[in-house]
Amino acid sequence: MSSDDGYERLRAAILAGDFQPNERLIEADLIESLGVSRAAVRTALVRLAHEGLVEHERNRGAKVRLVQVEEAIEIMQARALLEALAAREAAVRASDAEVHELRQILAELRRLLDAGDLVGCSTAGATLHARILEIARHATAARLVSSLNSQMVRFQYRTILVPGRAARSLSEHTAVVEAIAARAPAAAEAAMRLHLDHVTEALRSSVASQPRAVAS
Amino acid sequence: MSSDDGYERLRAAILAGDFQPNERLIEADLIESLGVSRAAVRTALVRLAHEGLVEHERNRGAKVRLVQVEEAIEIMQARALLEALAAREAAVRASDAEVHELRQILAELRRLLDAGDLVGCSTAGATLHARILEIARHATAARLVSSLNSQMVRFQYRTILVPGRAARSLSEHTAVVEAIAARAPAAAEAAMRLHLDHVTEALRSSVASQPRAVAS
DNA sequence: AGCGCGAGGATCGTCAACAATCGCTGCCGC
DNA sequence: GCGGCAGCGATTGTTGACGATCCTCGCGCT
Numbered sequence: 001m002s003s004d005d006g007y008e009r010l011r012a013a014i015l016a017g018d019f020q021p022n023e024r025l026i027e028a029d030l031i032e033s034l035g036v037s038r039a040a041v042r043t044a045l046v047r048l049a050h051e052g053l054v055e056h057e058r059n060r061g062a063k064v065r066l067v068q069v070e071e072a073i074e075i076m077q078a079r080a081l082l083e084a085l086a087a088r089e090a091a092v093r094a095s096d097a098e099v100h101e102l103r104q105i106l107a108e109l110r111r112l113l114d115a116g117d118l119v120g121c122s123t124a125g126a127t128l129h130a131r132i133l134e135i136a137r138h139a140t141a142a143r144l145v146s147s148l149n150s151q152m153v154r155f156q157y158r159t160i161l162v163p164g165r166a167a168r169s170l171s172e173h174t175a176v177v178e179a180i181a182a183r184a185p186a187a188a189e190a191a192m193r194l195h196l197d198h199v200t201e202a203l204r205s206s207v208a209s210q211p212r213a214v215a216s
Numbered sequence: 217m218s219s220d221d222g223y224e225r226l227r228a229a230i231l232a233g234d235f236q237p238n239e240r241l242i243e244a245d246l247i248e249s250l251g252v253s254r255a256a257v258r259t260a261l262v263r264l265a266h267e268g269l270v271e272h273e274r275n276r277g278a279k280v281r282l283v284q285v286e287e288a289i290e291i292m293q294a295r296a297l298l299e300a301l302a303a304r305e306a307a308v309r310a311s312d313a314e315v316h317e318l319r320q321i322l323a324e325l326r327r328l329l330d331a332g333d334l335v336g337c338s339t340a341g342a343t344l345h346a347r348i349l350e351i352a353r354h355a356t357a358a359r360l361v362s363s364l365n366s367q368m369v370r371f372q373y374r375t376i377l378v379p380g381r382a383a384r385s386l387s388e389h390t391a392v393v394e395a396i397a398a399r400a401p402a403a404a405e406a407a408m409r410l411h412l413d414h415v416t417e418a419l420r421s422s423v424a425s426q427p428r429a430v431a432s
Numbered sequence: 433a434g435c436g437c438g439a440g441g442a443t444c445g446t447c448a449a450c451a452a453t454c455g456c457t458g459c460c461g462c
Numbered sequence: 463g464c465g466g467c468a469g470c471g472a473t474t475g476t477t478g479a480c481g482a483t484c485c486t487c488g489c490g491c492t
Contacts (some may be wrong), residue, residue, distance in 0.1 A: 004274075026472090026473070026474095027473075027474070028472090028473075037445090037446060037447065038446090038447080038448095039445075039446060039447075040445095040446085042259070042474090042475090043258070043259065043262050046259050046262050046263060047262060047263075047266050050262075050263050050266045050267065051266065058220075058453095058474090058475085059452080059453050059454060059473085059474060059475075060453090060454070060455095060473085060474080061454095061473065061474065071355070071356065074354055074355065074356035074357070075356050077301060077354075077356075077357075078298060078301065078356050078357055078360060081297035081298065081300075081301060082294060082297065082298075084297075085293060085294065085297055138290055138293075139287070139290065140287065140290035140291050140293075140294050140364075141290070141293075141294055144294060144360060148356075242442090242443070242444095243443075243444075244442095244443080253475090253476055253477070254476090254477080254478090255475075255476060255477080256475095256476085258444095258445095274444085274445085274483090275443080275444055275445075275482080275483050275484060276443085276444080276483090276484070276485090277443065277444065
């Protein structure tokens with residue numbers, strides 16, 4: 001049981017940003033901080049390496065992987081397609097209760113935007129996306145997106161800070177939800193793709209204006 | 217070094233179909249057949265489990281995972297989107313030499329079709345897709361598609377056997393290559409997506425007419 | 433005969449010690 | 463003073479043995 005536990009906790013720690021970018025992950029230290037056996041630490045590192053969260057060099061150990069901006073853009077492109085697929089499926093499969101739930105998240109999003117809580121907006125937006133992925137009942141897309149998302153933590157609050165982005169994001173989200181509510185698969189797919197293409201653009205421009213958010 | 221080697225060879229063996237579906241993978245046997253240490257076998261199994269090629273239950277060991285038809289269709293849907301993205305990027309990035317190479321593969325494909333070599337067609341088609349992914353220089357899409365492909369081995373020769381599919385496949389492939397040659401990103405993306413959506417349909421229909429290809 | 437149950441074998445998970453490798457530091461020769 | 467090399471500490475990779483868990487088979491009871 002300790003093996004899965006160690007993996008989960010180490011993953012959470014990396015995602016929470018408890019380590020510096022490129023910081024070495026020394027097995028002995030992890031044994032202490034996680035309180036699990038060395039074998040468990042090693043399997044956790046293998047899994048995280050396969051997931052792309054850490055880099056593993058033979059005889060030189062593991063370090064947390066720093067995904068570059070170009071790669072983040074690639075990831076966003078892939079995410080856009082997969083989430084557009086999910087939106088399409090969601091438009092086919094959503095129950096009335098699920099549509100209601102999406103509208104509630106949208107209302108919360110509007111409230112947060114009025115209150116000027118940009119970080120809250122970002123979090124609620126993530127909730128909306130996650131919920132649509134669940135409604136789509138598309139295990140493959142869900143798995144791939146979740147894996148891609150975990151590599152993007154470093155950029156998660158980046159795009160919402162672009163001036164005017166939050167408001168546009170809300171209207172795009174609204175379009176997606178309304179297309180799902182109207183049971184219009186093609187419209188839902190197009191709306192979601194448009195939304196995420198805009199996010200990608202926001203990421204590009206935020207990078208151009210402010211090249212490094214994290215110092216070493 | 218033995219650890220990576222063991223992973224590669226076990227992966228190749230599973231992809232080659234050396235194991236029965238749902239066959240248990242017993243560590244002791246793998247140590248013998250692969251000639252690597254037990255730790256290496258264990259890490260290989262962890263990686264393969266994360267990759268979706270084997271299923272791992274605690275205290276009950278690993279077995280090769282049998283992907284169901286519904287999941288194969290999900291995988292094809294995701295592949296369609298990602299390869300369409302790759303085709304778009306390839307249309308932007310392809311050099312003249314690379315376009316020439318794609319046309320050569322196409323010619324080979326035509327030759328094989330005329331000769332009635334359907335399996336050869338399938339293989340050459342896979343080569344074409346792989347080459348387009350390389351030309352796109354999109355590491356994220358390439359990684360995801362490669363992972364998805366490895367889970368589809370069981371179905372790889374399934375769609376080409378649908379009557380008339382091979383000929384249609386050739387004309388669709390031609391459309392993709394010509395769009396790339398014309399440096400037309402949108403057309404390339406659309407053509408690739410159309411092609412793979414047709415493959416998905418062929419998979420669906422082949423399943424309906426012939427539900428089980430592999431007996432236990 | 434059918435069913436519950438315990439013993440045994442098979443297999444996996446964990447641990448501690450050992451071997452191999454890497455990076456660094458300090459020494460030596462030029 | 464500087465470059466190269468040997469030795470050393472730190473860290474990872476590997477091995478073998480031990481304990482834990484699960485499945486199966488056979489026994490006894492009803």
